[in-house]
Amino acid sequence: MFKWLRKKKEKTVLDVIGEYGAVLEKYSTGILDISMLPLPKSQMKQVLNGLYAKEKRTDFQKYLENGFLYLSQFQEGVGDKPIDAKLSDGDVKENLHADLAKLERHSLWLKLQLAEMDVLSVEWKQFKQELGSARNNN
Numbered sequence: 293m294f295k296w297l298r299k300k301k302e303k304t305v306l307d308v309i310g311e312y313g314a315v316l317e318k319y320s321t322g323i324l325d326i327s328m329l330p331l332p333k334s335q336m337k338q339v340l341n342g343l344y345a346k347e348k349r350t351d352f353q354k355y356l357e358n359g360f361l362y363l364s365q366f367q368e369g370v371g372d373k374p375i376d377a378k379l380s381d382g383d384v385k386e387n388l389h390a391d392l393a394k395l396e397r398h399s400l401w402l403k404l405q406l407a408e409m410d411v412l413s414v415e416w417k418q419f420k421q422e423l424g425s426a427r428n429n430n
Contacts, residue, residue, distance in 0.1 A: 303330065308339055309359075316362055322374035323401045326366045333363055341419055360416050364409035367401060375401050 303311075311330035319328075329336055337360065344356040377398045380387035 305339055305343065308336070309343070312336065312359065316359075316365070319365075319374045319376075322365065322376045323370055323398070323405055324366050324374045325370035325372070326368050328374075329363075329366050333366060336363055337415075344419075345423055357416060361409055361412050364405045364412055367404055367408070370401065 308330045315324070315328055315330075326333055331339065340356050340360045340363075344353055344360075347353050347356060375398050377395060379391045379394070384391075
């Protein structure tokens with residue numbers, strides 16, 4: 293009877309960017325599962341590219357560029373719990389093995405994240421070159 297009330301509201305671009313910013317702020321140094329993105333990574337790229345292309349203010353363009361690169365923090369297979377390098381509270385000696393295991397796991401994921409950031413950086417440079425060419429041709 294009230295199916296229209298349960299109809300899922302479409303996310304606006306502002307909703308997506310707001311959610312993305314909130315996750316980045318909450319887990320600024322973490323490596324997160326891609327399921328924590330408000331949209332699939334390919335769509336997030338499109339959103340950030342589209343906003344950048346329309347934005348005239350260089351400070352906001354820089355935020356969008358950083359947001360594109362921060363997509364590298366989202367990796368498939370991380371799971372529910374973000375990965376960070378925060379060490380355990382308490383006795384260092386007691387927590388040594390657990391902390392070393394945590395740092396080793398973080399290090400492996402960090403290598404993957406940094407490799408993807410390099411790829412994203414190349415993608416971004418190519419995008420900006422194509423955008424500049426398109427603007428110069430108009």
